[in-house]
Amino acid sequence: MIKKIKGYSLDEKIGIGAHGGIVYKATSLAKQEQVAVRELPANLCTNVGFVSELISRCQRARYFDHRHIVNTRELIEENRQYYIVLDYFDGKNLDRAFGAKKIIETELAVKIAMQTAGALSYLHSKQFYHGDIRPHNLMIDDTGAIKISEVEMPNIYGIRGLDVTVMGTGVYCAPDLVSGKYDAASDIYALGVTLYRLATGTVSPFGVKPKLPSAINPEIPPELERIIMQAMAPAASGRFASAWEMMRQLGSIIGEENCCAGTRPMPQPYFSPQRDNRQIPALPASPSSLWQSFKRKLTGKNKGE
Numbered sequence: 001m002i003k004k005i006k007g008y009s010l011d012e013k014i015g016i017g018a019h020g021g022i023v024y025k026a027t028s029l030a031k032q033e034q035v036a037v038r039e040l041p042a043n044l045c046t047n048v049g050f051v052s053e054l055i056s057r058c059q060r061a062r063y064f065d066h067r068h069i070v071n072t073r074e075l076i077e078e079n080r081q082y083y084i085v086l087d088y089f090d091g092k093n094l095d096r097a098f099g100a101k102k103i104i105e106t107e108l109a110v111k112i113a114m115q116t117a118g119a120l121s122y123l124h125s126k127q128f129y130h131g132d133i134r135p136h137n138l139m140i141d142d143t144g145a146i147k148i149s150e151v152e153m154p155n156i157y158g159i160r161g162l163d164v165t166v167m168g169t170g171v172y173c174a175p176d177l178v179s180g181k182y183d184a185a186s187d188i189y190a191l192g193v194t195l196y197r198l199a200t201g202t203v204s205p206f207g208v209k210p211k212l213p214s215a216i217n218p219e220i221p222p223e224l225e226r227i228i229m230q231a232m233a234p235a236a237s238g239r240f241a242s243a244w245e246m247m248r249q250l251g252s253i254i255g256e257e258n259c260c261a262g263t264r265p266m267p268q269p270y271f272s273p274q275r276d277n278r279q280i281p282a283l284p285a286s287p288s289s290l291w292q293s294f295k296r297k298l299t300g301k302n303k304g305e
Helices: 048-061 094-098 106-125 184-200 222-231 243-254 289-299
Strands: 003-005 008-016 022-028 033-039 072-078 081-087 138-140 146-148
Touching: 008 033, 048 072, 048 081, 094 138, 094 184, 106 138, 106 146, 106 184, 106 222, 106 243, 184 222, 184 243, 222 243
Parallel strands: none
Antiparallel strands: 003 008, 008 022, 022 033, 033 081, 072 081, 138 146
16 A cells, blocks of 8 residues: 555556546545546646636536546545546556557557547537547557546646646647637547547647548548548538547448447447436536635635634
8 A cells, every 4th residue: 555545545556647647546445446546746736727627527527427438436635635536447548558559450440439439429418528538548458448537637728827738638639629618529629630640650740731541551441531530620610510420430430330339339328327317517606615625725724714
């Protein structure tokens, strides 16, 4: 055991989060079950705008339950440090899994993109947008199952005091995302760039028109190339109308139009009745008690002072 926080023992370091900070394999002391805990870096824990958005997103994300999402359990604050408790998933992000392999086989690339699009369809149906889809935030296990991570994390664009150049997200950002607006169309764009990366082994610098995928990898089927380029259309109106539609068209390439994971049918949108029959709260109109506590600690003012 490395250390303890409220209700959990942090047992082993297993990675680094996309926004920095350490990810631990941990144990719930109450349930004696394995979880993952993401410790946020200090520069994010002291940024008022970031923490406010983090609390809002975590309050909603903990109600989500989807087989292709790393589900959020709770947000913990301890000694001005924030920890996010997540379901444990025994896999690697795509950067680690395929780092040494430049180009992924077409069928595997398509199945990765289909699973991701299915999860995005679920989030978008709840008016919730990821904002940072890229290989680092897609986890894969030995069976080929994909889970989107960092769902609860705020998008860093437009938050004062954060240097977005160090986050490594630029090439996956839609032009409309940089202006401060992110929505379903910007998630679809990022998935298109991710699929381009899997199929060609490269991405174009931000703002540079990409080459056709077949110019880099002649083995890419024309239909896959069309889907990639449509997803990456500079204007949001030129992209797919929905992540579900993108998933359906990807499935037609491998004959699995109605399968999110490539093995099981998924209704539109897939949900788990165990958690999704509860009403998902809207973003809070007023700061939560956790946010009020954070503000008092940040300013040094306690109740009654």
